[in-house]
Amino acid sequence: MNFSSKLLENAVSEFSRLPGVGQKSALRLVLHLLNQPEQDVTRFSNALIDLKSQIKYCKECHNISDQDQCEICTSLKRDRSLICVVEDTRDVMAIENTDQYGGLYHVLGGLISPMDGVGPSDLSIEALIQRVQKEEVSEIILALSATMEGDTTIFYLYKKIKDLGVKISTIARGIAFGGELEYVDEVTLGRSIVTRIPYERNIA
Numbered sequence: 304m305n306f307s308s309k310l311l312e313n314a315v316s317e318f319s320r321l322p323g324v325g326q327k328s329a330l331r332l333v334l335h336l337l338n339q340p341e342q343d344v345t346r347f348s349n350a351l352i353d354l355k356s357q358i359k360y361c362k363e364c365h366n367i368s369d370q371d372q373c374e375i376c377t378s379l380k381r382d383r384s385l386i387c388v389v390e391d392t393r394d395v396m397a398i399e400n401t402d403q404y405g406g407l408y409h410v411l412g413g414l415i416s417p418m419d420g421v422g423p424s425d426l427s428i429e430a431l432i433q434r435v436q437k438e439e440v441s442e443i444i445l446a447l448s449a450t451m452e453g454d455t456t457i458f459y460l461y462k463k464i465k466d467l468g469v470k471i472s473t474i475a476r477g478i479a480f481g482g483e484l485e486y487v488d489e490v491t492l493g494r495s496i497v498t499r500i501p502y503e504r505n506i507a
């Protein structure tokens with residue numbers, strides 16, 4: 304692309320680094336922003352700067368939060384004996400949307416993937432084990448994607464947790480479960496949490 308302005312080229316190059324955004328879409332978005340009132344563009348830019356500089360990760364569950372501890376972990380209405388282990392914040396949002404789960408979460412921050420160089424120490428697995436050891440947890444629900452990475456992570460967590468005296472279950476994944484948790488519809492996801500099954504039965 305030949306740009307008439309270095310400023311335009313810089314902005315397009317930043318946008319085209321986003322996932323799923325090609326150069327053409329980037330140019331369209333940048334020209335759109337250029338046509339907006341200055342205060343709108345400033346608000347847009349500030350939202351991103353504030354996001355990056357002020358966002359926190361809950362010290363309990365590692366979910367994205369505005370406070371040191373997230374609203375779910377500080378809520379008195381949640382069942383603290385249940386911890387649902389998920390890959391990232393999108394899964395927490397998806398499960399919360401089902402209105403079928405009243406326990407706590409633990410956000411791993413990814414899945415074990417030797418191909419991508421992601422090992423157990425890159426995820427918040429040690430923090431999860433400490434929670435299980437310190438707090439009165441009765442059940443761990445492993446709600447991870449039905450992918451090879453999801454299965455690898457589930458098996459790793461099972462081996463780490465199985466001797467800690469808590470029940471380990473997984474969400475039912477036999478029913479129309481086309482992969483990533485965030486794409487599953489709310490009814491199916493809600494039902495699979497309610498009808499979760501003990502993990503041992505799966506590998507026996």
Ligand SMILES: [Zn+2]
Nearest residue numbers: 361364373376
């Ligand atoms: Zn939390």
